[in-house]
Amino acid sequence: MRNVVITGLGLVTPLGLSCAEVVAAVEAGQTAVAKPAGFDAEPFACRVCATVPEFDVASCVPDAKTLRLMNRDALLAVAAARRAIQDAGLIVGRHHSADRVGLFGATGLAGIPLEEVRPLIQHSADAAGQFDLQRFGQAALRRVRPVLTFKILANMPMCFVSIFESIRGENGIYTPWEGQGAQAIVAGIRAIQAGRADCALVGGCDVKTHLLGFLALQQHGLFRSWAEAGVGPVPAEGAIFLVLEEEHGARQREAKIYARIGGWGLCTARPGEPRADTYSRLLSPLRPAGAGAVVSAADGDPQIAGQESLALRKAGLDCSRSVWPKRSTGNLFAAAAALQVAVAAHIVQVGGSSTKVLANCLGYGSQQAAFVLEAA
Amino acid sequence: MSRVVITGLGVVSPVGNGQESFWAGLCAGRSGIGPITLFDVSSFPVRIGGQVYLGDMQRRAAQIPELGQERDRKVQLGLVAAEEALANACVTTQALERASLHVGVSLEVFFLQDLTGAAHSPNMQILARNALAQAHSCSLQTPLDRLAERIGDRYGVFGGRWTNCSACAAGAQAIGEAFHMLREGQCEMALAGAADSMLNPLGLGGFSLLRILSMENDNPQQACRPFDASREGTVLSEGAAFVVLERLEHATARHATIYAEMLGYASSMDAFRVSDPEPAGHGAALCMAGAIRDAGLTPAGIDCISAHATGTPKNDIAETAAIQQVLGERAYQIPVHAIKSMTGHMIAASGAAEAVAAAMTICKGTIPPTTNLQTPDPLCDLDYVPGTARPFAGRTVLSNSFGFGGQNATLIFGRYDR
Numbered sequence: 001m002r003n004v005v006i007t008g009l010g011l012v013t014p015l016g017l018s019c020a021e022v023v024a025a026v027e028a029g030q031t032a033v034a035k036p037a038g039f040d041a042e043p044f045a046c047r048v049c050a051t052v053p054e055f056d057v058a059s060c061v062p063d064a065k066t067l068r069l070m071n072r073d074a075l076l077a078v079a080a081a082r083r084a085i086q087d088a089g090l091i092v093g094r095h096h097s098a099d100r101v102g103l104f105g106a107t108g109l110a111g112i113p114l115e116e117v118r119p120l121i122q123h124s125a126d127a128a129g130q131f132d133l134q135r136f137g138q139a140a141l142r143r144v145r146p147v148l149t150f151k152i153l154a155n156m157p158m159c160f161v162s163i164f165e166s167i168r169g170e171n172g173i174y175t176p177w178e179g180q181g182a183q184a185i186v187a188g189i190r191a192i193q194a195g196r197a198d199c200a201l202v203g204g205c206d207v208k209t210h211l212l213g214f215l216a217l218q219q220h221g222l223f224r225s226w227a228e229a230g231v232g233p234v235p236a237e238g239a240i241f242l243v244l245e246e247e248h249g250a251r252q253r254e255a256k257i258y259a260r261i262g263g264w265g266l267c268t269a270r271p272g273e274p275r276a277d278t279y280s281r282l283l284s285p286l287r288p289a290g291a292g293a294v295v296s297a298a299d300g301d302p303q304i305a306g307q308e309s310l311a312l313r314k315a316g317l318d319c320s321r322s323v324w325p326k327r328s329t330g331n332l333f334a335a336a337a338a339l340q341v342a343v344a345a346h347i348v349q350v351g352g353s354s355t356k357v358l359a360n361c362l363g364y365g366s367q368q369a370a371f372v373l374e375a376a
Numbered sequence: 377m378s379r380v381v382i383t384g385l386g387v388v389s390p391v392g393n394g395q396e397s398f399w400a401g402l403c404a405g406r407s408g409i410g411p412i413t414l415f416d417v418s419s420f421p422v423r424i425g426g427q428v429y430l431g432d433m434q435r436r437a438a439q440i441p442e443l444g445q446e447r448d449r450k451v452q453l454g455l456v457a458a459e460e461a462l463a464n465a466c467v468t469t470q471a472l473e474r475a476s477l478h479v480g481v482s483l484e485v486f487f488l489q490d491l492t493g494a495a496h497s498p499n500m501q502i503l504a505r506n507a508l509a510q511a512h513s514c515s516l517q518t519p520l521d522r523l524a525e526r527i528g529d530r531y532g533v534f535g536g537r538w539t540n541c542s543a544c545a546a547g548a549q550a551i552g553e554a555f556h557m558l559r560e561g562q563c564e565m566a567l568a569g570a571a572d573s574m575l576n577p578l579g580l581g582g583f584s585l586l587r588i589l590s591m592e593n594d595n596p597q598q599a600c601r602p603f604d605a606s607r608e609g610t611v612l613s614e615g616a617a618f619v620v621l622e623r624l625e626h627a628t629a630r631h632a633t634i635y636a637e638m639l640g641y642a643s644s645m646d647a648f649r650v651s652d653p654e655p656a657g658h659g660a661a662l663c664m665a666g667a668i669r670d671a672g673l674t675p676a677g678i679d680c681i682s683a684h685a686t687g688t689p690k691n692d693i694a695e696t697a698a699i700q701q702v703l704g705e706r707a708y709q710i711p712v713h714a715i716k717s718m719t720g721h722m723i724a725a726s727g728a729a730e731a732v733a734a735a736m737t738i739c740k741g742t743i744p745p746t747t748n749l750q751t752p753d754p755l756c757d758l759d760y761v762p763g764t765a766r767p768f769a770g771r772t773v774l775s776n777s778f779g780f781g782g783q784n785a786t787l788i789f790g791r792y793d794r
Contacts, residue, residue, distance in 0.1 A: 043505045069650060099662050103645065107541065109519055110484045114504075120578075121491045129496065131489030136577050137419025146585035150650060152483050154520060154541035159781030162645040168662060170643050171783060172549060175520045175541045183538055187553070194560055196642075196670075211504055216517055218508060268534040365521055366528065367537060 004192045005376050006345045007255040008088025008243030010080040010203070013339065014050035014236055015329045017083065019346040026328045026343070033234050033330060039211045044218050045226035049209040050236035050330030052076065060164065069150045070160060072237070073107060077157035077205035078164050080239035084201060085165055088243035088255060092166050095199070095253050096245075102170040102197035104188040105158040105241075106181035108206035108334035109216050112151050117212075119143040157205050157239075169197050178297075179367025181337035182266065186369070188244050189261055198249050203241030204335035222364060225301045233299040236330025240338035242345070247376065259348035262356065262374035269366045275307040279368055280314035283358075286372050292355045294319040295344045297362035299326035299336075308362050319358065323347070337361040337369060344373045351375070380558045381792055383632040384465025384620030386457040386569070387732045390426030390613050391718050394460060398729075399736050402744035403765040407597035407718050409611050414449075414575050422584045424596040425575050426613025426720030428453055442526050448485050448518040449614065451526060453725075454571030457616035458527045461567065465620035465632060469532055476535045476563040478554040479524040480546030480570030482724040484517045486578050491516070523571055535563050541724075544684075545643070545779030546570055547617065548727030548787050552641030554621050555787075564626045569618030570728040583612055586651075588688055600721075601748040602685035602714035603692050603756040610686040613720030617728035619735065636735040637792040639772065640671025646782030653691050653778060657698030660684075660784050664702045664774065667786035671772075675703045678710060678788070679770025680743060682730050683760075684778045685714030686721050695776065696756045710770070713761040717747040727777030727785060734773040734789045743768045 011017060014032030015025045032050040041047040060078045061067045070078075085092070092098050123140035126132045150156055155173045162171070172187045174180035181204040188200035208217060217223055217235055225232035250257055267282040269275050294312065298305040312319070325343050326332075332339055337359075344359035351357075352375065361369040387394070390408025391401030401408070408426040417423040430436060430452070437444040440459055443452050462472070524537040540550045547570030554566035574583060583589055590599040590609040601607040627634060644666060646659030653660070668675060684695055700707045715733050722729055737743055742765050749762040771791045778784050 039504075043508055098647065099644065099666075109517060110486075117486070117488065121488055122496065124488060125492035125496060127496075129493045131492040133416040133577060134419045136488075136581065137417070137421075141420075141581045141585065144585070146587070149483075149582040149586055152486075152582070153543055153780065154483055155543045155546075155779065155781050155783060156650060159645070159650050159783065162647045162782060163650065166647050168645050168647050168659060170666075171542070171645050172540060172553060172643070173542050173783075175539055177519075177521065180521065180539060183536075190556070190560070190562075194556070196556075212516075215504060215508065216519075219516060220519065266536050268528065268537055270534055271529055365519075366525060 002193050003247035004189050004244050004261045005247045005250050006242050006258040007245050007250050008084040008090060009342045009345060010084025010087055010241040011342060012052055012076045012080040013238040013329050014052055017055065019342050023343055023346050026323055026325050031328045036209060041214060044214050045223035046232055048234055050234050051209045052237055069147050071112065071151040072207045073205045074157040074160045076237065076239035078160050081161040081165055081201060081241045084241035084243050090243055098166050098168040100169055100198045101167045102188055102191045102200035103158060103162050103167045104172045104184040104200055104202045106174045106184045106204035106334040107154045107157050108176045110152045110154065112212060114212045167201060176334055177365035178333060178336040178361050178363030179365050179369060181334050182361040182369030183367060185337060185341060186264055186266060192244055192246050198246050200244045201241055202244055203338040205239035206332050206334040207237040208235035208333060209237045225303065229302060232301050234330035236332050238332045238335055240335050240342050242338060242342060257376045258345035259373035260376035262372040264371045266369045269368060276310035276314060279307065279311035279362055282368060283311060283315035283317060283370055286370060291319050291358045292351060293321040293347050293357045295340045295357065295359040296322050296324045297360040298324050299331045304362060308360060336363060341371050348373045348375055377559045378561060379624040380555050380621055380638045381624050381627050382619050382635045382638060382735050383622050383627050384461040385635060385732050385735060386461030386464060387617040387729055388428050388453050388457050389615040389719050389729055390428055395732065402715055402718060402733060403742055405745050405747045405764060409596045409599055409720050411596060412575055415577060420580060420584060422580060422589045422591060423593045424599055424611060426611060427575060428614050430456065442530060448522065449573040450481060450571040451523045453573060453614060453616035454523040455526060457569060457571065458567060458618045461618035461620050462531060467620060471565055472531050472533050474535045474563065475533050475565040475567060476554060476557055477524055477528050477533045477537045478550035478566060478568035480540045480550035480724045480728060481520045481523060482541060482543050482546060482572050484520055485576055486517050488578060533567065542783045543779035543781055544723050544726060545777045545783040545785040546724035548777035548785035549643055551619060551728060551731050552785055552787055555638045555641050558621055558623050564623050566621045567618055568621060570725040571616035572722055572724040573614035574612050574723055575614050580612060598748045600687040600717050602687045602717050602746055603753055603760045604749045605751045605753045607687045607689060610688050611720035613722050615722040615725045615729055617725055617732045619731060634792045636738045637790045639790045640667040640788035642666025642670050642786055644784045648782055650781045653694040655694055657694040657701060659782060660695055660698035660778055661701040663784035663786045664698060667788050671788045675706045678703060678772055678774050680710055680737065680768060680773045681712040682734050682773055682775040683712050683714045684776040685716055687716060693755045696758060699758060707758055711743050711761045711766060712758045713743050714746040715744055730775050731787055734775045737768055737773050738789055738791050741768050
């Protein structure tokens, strides 16, 4: 089985654009949580979010015409992907043939800002506010830009990444939660281990900081703990990518190696079974004994924190150090797994040769995952 | 590495529901395209599509109670197709528990009608409040993992649930990924497929705006004409298809009926434009060549191609070029057929439905025709099986799926020999 190592990290998060910056801010207890800038969140149980500060995203997009096709998810994705590839010192086509570089990513619930579909809504309604198909077909459709479809299709952010970075190899795009983000990472690892790729860009992007995002999260019950206890997950936006490479090839090109993938596991939550039980069964065979740190999945929802804590105890894991990225950056949902693993990779690199770090991905939806990273 | 076989098929489509009806429709050259009646399309520029008729929904809902709980039509279609595939494979609950589930979908349905109650308000907050007021019973958008969760919970599938959203390549990718997991020993059995329905106001309206749909509203059955010189665009349709895949030893141990063997899978990206296929077909060729290599074959080992063939001017030329690049002279010796001429484009579900058709091509020994092909495009010069079905004595079928945005997937199926 071929070893897989992490050689590049690219982050665009509410807390910063480098992993060192993000980890330092997380450990210092800083937070990017604030009131939404674009709308009043008063109708929602959660009234805060975490947004990415302004940065020069246009430098990643070749022209204004292409820019018009891109949703914010896609903009963040291409920026993070570019940063990961630059961080890895990777030149696609030179270090690896474009068709041997894979792309596996996760995207979230369609992140179209309500402002963009508002003309459709307004011009579809009759005087009484009822949806009228005649109006929709005659008046509303003419008032939206044809590119709207590009902004709703869940695969578009990753397609832009492939175009801008000339990636042509094996690919897969998954949706919509953290567990699917973890699956994207696993798909990249497997492609390299099986020899179908030598390198893979893996990660995710998500934007939940707009009105429609808040609507979706509240409607799907993710603000439950906010309503019940006044605490909970903070909707965030961002994108994170990792460059994975086959270890021998990475060493040959003298790449900087953050960490080796020491193990991973995926599991499916069962209705009626305590998640702590399912998750502890996932953790146990990973044998992260001696893990120097755990990157916790806790996101402010007391239930998730409790499940994770219990699962760690049941699996007999007692890590000397824990970091909680989501408490500072907010929950990046489809991009959250990549953030967990990126933070773990940074800790391994800084920690030295004996460091092992467990990255937990215990989020919403039925799919859960964990990764063990070790020094290479 | 283990051999992987197909032991269950399930499909709902505009040309027929259930594998036998679907197959009979395809071989008879029956078109599933007609006027859209699911909602009032009289004000839409495109008014034709490939609708699925599920028949007696009350009877179906009695068998699958989840159908009545879903607003999103693709989830309903997917549940019916998955039920058929599992019943067809005679799978036990115990075997399913550790199975892997792979579902392809494309985009979310937005129920805009939930927001129009406050549409004339200048205040966006009122829009939000209006939508939230309905939150107890429904949601504005259905998460794309809903179908996987519904199927997984209904049948007790806990070996992983993967929701692939690679647009028109999603169904083929879902099946391909399941195949690789089985072959590499990650699981013993998988249920893989896809479901989609763009036949809703936003879906039909959005695709109309992109100008890739045929506008031949008065000529629905001939509107989708892959490889024909007069083709004007594709026809949006809906459907769902699932296959049960197993490691050979698992299938033989339980004496399962084997329809075909799965031999190879690869995916690639055009890295060209999100709106157009790469004109020379290099991305598609990369994918086909990868799948042939993955199957341990050479181009001479490919006996038939199920083309993606949407009937759009650019796609059919690029795919023809890709086939020529990969197969060389062999491209002119084998049949290349296009079932979208009858089914229309089921988007994410098309690759899965075409996989079912490929498996049946092998086990039934018949190639469904490409209908509506009367005047071949000079740039599309292969043998496209025009008009009528044809006997097939070959051993392998290669099936292409190319997604909006530049994602490509190729599956290869073979005749099963002990």
